[in-house]
Amino acid sequence: MSSQILVPESAPFTPEQRAWLNDFFAKNDLGGASPAADSGPVIPVTILWGSQTGNAEGCAKKLVKAMKAGNFDPQVIDMGQYDKAQLAKEQNLLIITSTYGDGEPPDNAADLHEYIMGDSVPSLAGVNFSVFALGDTEYPDYCQCGIEFDTRLEKFGAKRIFKRIDCDVDYHEEFKEWKTGVMDGLGGSGAAVVEEATQEEIPYGKKRPFPSPILNSFDLNKAGSLRETFHIELGLEGSGLEYETGDALGVLSHNPEGAVDEILKNLPFNVKDDVPLPGGGEAPLREALITSYDIRNLNKTLVQKWQSRSGSPFLRAMVEGAVKEDFEEFCWGRELIDLITEHPADFADGEEFVGILKKLQPRLYSIASxxxxxxxxxxxxxxxxxxxxxxxxxxxxxSTFLSDRVEENVPGVFVHNNKAFRLPSDLSKDVIMVGPGTGVAPFRAFLEERKATEASGRNWLFFGNPHAATDFIYEEEITQMQKEGVLNNLSLAFSRDQAEKVYVQDLMLESGKEFWDWLDGGGHFYVCGDASRMAKDVDKALHTIAMEHGGLSEEDAIAYFKELKKEKRYARDVY
Ligand SMILES: Cc1cc2nc3c(=O)[nH]c(=O)nc-3n(C[C@H](O)[C@H](O)[C@H](O)COP(=O)(O)OP(=O)(O)OC[C@H]3O[C@@H](n4cnc5c(N)ncnc54)[C@H](O)[C@@H]3O)c2cc1C
Ligand SMILES: NC(=O)c1ccc[n+]([C@@H]2O[C@H](COP(=O)([O-])OP(=O)(O)OC[C@H]3O[C@@H](n4cnc5c(N)ncnc54)[C@H](OP(=O)(O)O)[C@@H]3O)[C@@H](O)[C@H]2O)c1
Ligand SMILES: Cc1cc2nc3c(=O)[nH]c(=O)nc-3n(C[C@H](O)[C@H](O)[C@H](O)COP(=O)(O)O)c2cc1C
Known part of the structure; x- marks a missing residue:
C-alpha cells in the first residue's frame, strides 16, 4: 500500500519548510506507512461492530484500513452476522459499539449482547480484547452497551490489552487514541498515514456540510392541528452528494439569535473578546454561541461544571445525591439560560465560559424522497x-431553524448512510411499512422508489397521527399511490378520532392473519418513528401475531424475529 504523506497545515513549519518536506516525502515514496509496516509476524484480529446509524461501522472500517497497512490481518464483522461459537476461539478481539434506546445495544448487536450478558458464555481465557464505546453524554446510560461488553469479556477471563474508551458524539480524537493504543497493545503497528487536506479539498460531507438552499417548505398539518410537521425540499445541485432511499440527512443549523442575546445579557463578564471555536479559530462570543456551541441541552458533565462555579447547594445535591430520575426530570425542559438565571456562576471571561459547553451538533432526519x-x-x-x-x-x-429561520440562513447538510434500512433488492418481495407521525418519512421515499423501479412485490403502509381531518400528512400522495396500484394496503390509525386511542399496532393485530401471510411469505418489515414507546409496542405486536397466526411459542417467536433481523427483513429507523 502506498499513499503520500502530506505535512498538515497545523504542523509547526513555515510554508517553505512544509513544501520541502512534502517534496521529500513524495520523492522518497515513504508510502504513508510506518517503518514497521511490513515487518514482524502477522497478527490476526477480529473486529466486531455494533452500529445503528453507521458511526461505529465507520470506525471499524477505518481501523481495518490502518491495520492492513501494518502487520495485522484484520477481519471486520457485523455483530449481527457473527457466529458466537467463535468467541472463545478468538485470539484478538476488538469491539466497537454504540448505545441506543435507553442504554440498549444497537439492533445488530442485540443478539451478541444478550449472549454475553447470559450464563452460557464459556471461558474466554485465551482472548485478548479491547472495547471502543460510542455514545452521547446527553443520555443517562452513557455508553452502556460498550461498558457491558467490556465488563463481561473481562468477567469471562478475556485479557484487556488496552483500556476501554467511552466517547461522546465528537469521537474522532478518542478514536485515534484507541486505534493507536490497541495496535500497540497487540504488539504490532499500523500505518501512520498523515492525511490533511485544506477545507476546500474536502468533499462535501459530515466534515464539510453542503450549504443547501431550501427550494420549498410548508406545514403538512392543516389549520386547527396541535402539531406542526414541515415538508422541506432542499437542493443538492453542485454538491456531489448522493443518497439512497433509506438514508438520513444530517442538518447543521444555528441557535436562535434571540436566545443567544438573552444569554449574553445575563453573563457576568465582558463579552467583547473573541473566543475559541470548537473546530479551531476564533470568533466574537455572540457569533460563536449562534453558530458553534450547544446552548440547549443540559447533561451531567455540564451541570457538574456549572455547580463548581456557582456553588449552588441545590445543584450540588442534584449532581451528587439525586437519583437518576430526579436528575433527568431537572434537565427536562431546562436549558443553559435556566442555569444562568437560576444558579448564577462565575466565569473570568468568554473563553472560560465556552470551555464548559459542547459543540453544536447536527441533527439527523430520515430522507423522505x-x-x-x-x-x-x-x-x-x-x-x-x-x-x-x-x-x-x-x-x-x-426544527425551528428549518421552519422559522431559513430566510436569512442556509442549513449545512450531509448524507448519513443507513445501510441497515434498505428496500429488498429482489423487487418481487412484499414490503410492510409502519410509520406513524414523522415515521412516514422514509416510506414516502420507499413508495416513490418502488414506483420508479416498477417493483412487482406488494406494499402495505401503516400510518397514524392524532386526527384524520388535520394530521393525515401526505394524504394526496398516499391516496394517489393507492389509485396507481403501488400501495396495495393502507391501514390508518387516527388515535384521537374516537373515545379509545387507536394505534398502528392495534391495526396490525386486527389484520394479523393477512399480516402474517405477507411476512412469513418472505415479506420485509420496516418500522420508523418514536423509539421510546411506539417501536417497542410494534415489536410486541409482531411477536403476538407470530404466536397467534404462526402457531409459534413465545420462545420460537423471539428466535423468529432475531432471524428476520439477521436476514435484514426486519429493519428499524427509530429515534
Ligand atoms: C436516525 C434519526 C432519524 C430522524 N428522523 C427524523 C425525521 O424524519 N423527522 C423528525 O422530525 N425528526 C427526526 N429525527 C429527530 C431529529 O434528529 C431531532 O432530534 C428533532 O428534530 C429535534 O431536534 P431540534 O434541534 O429541533 O430540537 P432540540 O434542540 O434537540 O431539542 C429537543 C429537546 O428539547 C426538549 N424537549 C422537547 N420537547 C419537550 C417538552 N415538551 N417539554 C420539555 N422539553 C422538551 C428535550 O430535551 C429534547 O431532547 C431523527 C433522529 C434520528 C436519530
Ligand atoms: N413532547 C411532545 O409533546 C411531543 C409531541 C409530538 C411529538 N413528539 C416527539 O417528536 C417526535 C416526532 O413526533 P411525531 O410527529 O412523529 O409523532 P408521534 O408523537 O410519534 O405521534 C404519531 C402518532 O403515534 C401515536 N402514538 C403515541 N404513542 C404510541 C404508541 N405507543 N404506539 C403507537 N403509536 C403511538 C400518536 O398518538 P397520540 O399522540 O394520540 O397518543 C400519534 O397518533 C417523536 O420522537 C415524538 O416522541 C413529542
Ligand atoms: C435514539 C437514540 C438513542 C441513543 N441512546 C443512547 C444511550 O442510551 N446512551 C448513549 O451513550 N448514547 C446514546 N445515543 C447516542 C449514540 O450512541 C451515538 O450517537 C453514536 O455515535 C451512534 O453510533 P452509531 O451510528 O454507530 O450507532 C443514542 C442516539 C440516538 C439517536
Whole structure:
C-alpha cells in the first residue's frame, strides 16, 4: 500500500519548510506507512461492530484500513452476522459499539449482547480484547452497551490489552487514541498515514456540510392541528452528494439569535473578546454561541461544571445525591439560560465560559424522497419542536431553524448512510411499512422508489397521527399511490378520532392473519418513528401475531424475529 504523506497545515513549519518536506516525502515514496509496516509476524484480529446509524461501522472500517497497512490481518464483522461459537476461539478481539434506546445495544448487536450478558458464555481465557464505546453524554446510560461488553469479556477471563474508551458524539480524537493504543497493545503497528487536506479539498460531507438552499417548505398539518410537521425540499445541485432511499440527512443549523442575546445579557463578564471555536479559530462570543456551541441541552458533565462555579447547594445535591430520575426530570425542559438565571456562576471571561459547553451538533432526519423521483433534491418531514416550560416558550434548535429561520440562513447538510434500512433488492418481495407521525418519512421515499423501479412485490403502509381531518400528512400522495396500484394496503390509525386511542399496532393485530401471510411469505418489515414507546409496542405486536397466526411459542417467536433481523427483513429507523 502506498499513499503520500502530506505535512498538515497545523504542523509547526513555515510554508517553505512544509513544501520541502512534502517534496521529500513524495520523492522518497515513504508510502504513508510506518517503518514497521511490513515487518514482524502477522497478527490476526477480529473486529466486531455494533452500529445503528453507521458511526461505529465507520470506525471499524477505518481501523481495518490502518491495520492492513501494518502487520495485522484484520477481519471486520457485523455483530449481527457473527457466529458466537467463535468467541472463545478468538485470539484478538476488538469491539466497537454504540448505545441506543435507553442504554440498549444497537439492533445488530442485540443478539451478541444478550449472549454475553447470559450464563452460557464459556471461558474466554485465551482472548485478548479491547472495547471502543460510542455514545452521547446527553443520555443517562452513557455508553452502556460498550461498558457491558467490556465488563463481561473481562468477567469471562478475556485479557484487556488496552483500556476501554467511552466517547461522546465528537469521537474522532478518542478514536485515534484507541486505534493507536490497541495496535500497540497487540504488539504490532499500523500505518501512520498523515492525511490533511485544506477545507476546500474536502468533499462535501459530515466534515464539510453542503450549504443547501431550501427550494420549498410548508406545514403538512392543516389549520386547527396541535402539531406542526414541515415538508422541506432542499437542493443538492453542485454538491456531489448522493443518497439512497433509506438514508438520513444530517442538518447543521444555528441557535436562535434571540436566545443567544438573552444569554449574553445575563453573563457576568465582558463579552467583547473573541473566543475559541470548537473546530479551531476564533470568533466574537455572540457569533460563536449562534453558530458553534450547544446552548440547549443540559447533561451531567455540564451541570457538574456549572455547580463548581456557582456553588449552588441545590445543584450540588442534584449532581451528587439525586437519583437518576430526579436528575433527568431537572434537565427536562431546562436549558443553559435556566442555569444562568437560576444558579448564577462565575466565569473570568468568554473563553472560560465556552470551555464548559459542547459543540453544536447536527441533527439527523430520515430522507423522505427517492433520488430517482427527485434528482438533485432531498426532501424531509420535520416535526417542529415547541413547548412552554418553566414559564418560557422554547423551541428545538434545528426544527425551528428549518421552519422559522431559513430566510436569512442556509442549513449545512450531509448524507448519513443507513445501510441497515434498505428496500429488498429482489423487487418481487412484499414490503410492510409502519410509520406513524414523522415515521412516514422514509416510506414516502420507499413508495416513490418502488414506483420508479416498477417493483412487482406488494406494499402495505401503516400510518397514524392524532386526527384524520388535520394530521393525515401526505394524504394526496398516499391516496394517489393507492389509485396507481403501488400501495396495495393502507391501514390508518387516527388515535384521537374516537373515545379509545387507536394505534398502528392495534391495526396490525386486527389484520394479523393477512399480516402474517405477507411476512412469513418472505415479506420485509420496516418500522420508523418514536423509539421510546411506539417501536417497542410494534415489536410486541409482531411477536403476538407470530404466536397467534404462526402457531409459534413465545420462545420460537423471539428466535423468529432475531432471524428476520439477521436476514435484514426486519429493519428499524427509530429515534
Ligand atoms: C436516525 C434519526 C432519524 C430522524 N428522523 C427524523 C425525521 O424524519 N423527522 C423528525 O422530525 N425528526 C427526526 N429525527 C429527530 C431529529 O434528529 C431531532 O432530534 C428533532 O428534530 C429535534 O431536534 P431540534 O434541534 O429541533 O430540537 P432540540 O434542540 O434537540 O431539542 C429537543 C429537546 O428539547 C426538549 N424537549 C422537547 N420537547 C419537550 C417538552 N415538551 N417539554 C420539555 N422539553 C422538551 C428535550 O430535551 C429534547 O431532547 C431523527 C433522529 C434520528 C436519530
Ligand atoms: N413532547 C411532545 O409533546 C411531543 C409531541 C409530538 C411529538 N413528539 C416527539 O417528536 C417526535 C416526532 O413526533 P411525531 O410527529 O412523529 O409523532 P408521534 O408523537 O410519534 O405521534 C404519531 C402518532 O403515534 C401515536 N402514538 C403515541 N404513542 C404510541 C404508541 N405507543 N404506539 C403507537 N403509536 C403511538 C400518536 O398518538 P397520540 O399522540 O394520540 O397518543 C400519534 O397518533 C417523536 O420522537 C415524538 O416522541 C413529542
Ligand atoms: C435514539 C437514540 C438513542 C441513543 N441512546 C443512547 C444511550 O442510551 N446512551 C448513549 O451513550 N448514547 C446514546 N445515543 C447516542 C449514540 O450512541 C451515538 O450517537 C453514536 O455515535 C451512534 O453510533 P452509531 O451510528 O454507530 O450507532 C443514542 C442516539 C440516538 C439517536
Amino acid at each position: 427517492s433520488p430517482n423521483a427527485h434528482p438533485g433534491e432531498v426532501h424531509l418531514t420535520v416535526a417542529i419542536v415547541r413547548y412552554n416550560s418553566h414559564d418560557r416558550n422554547r423551541g428545538g434548535v434545528c
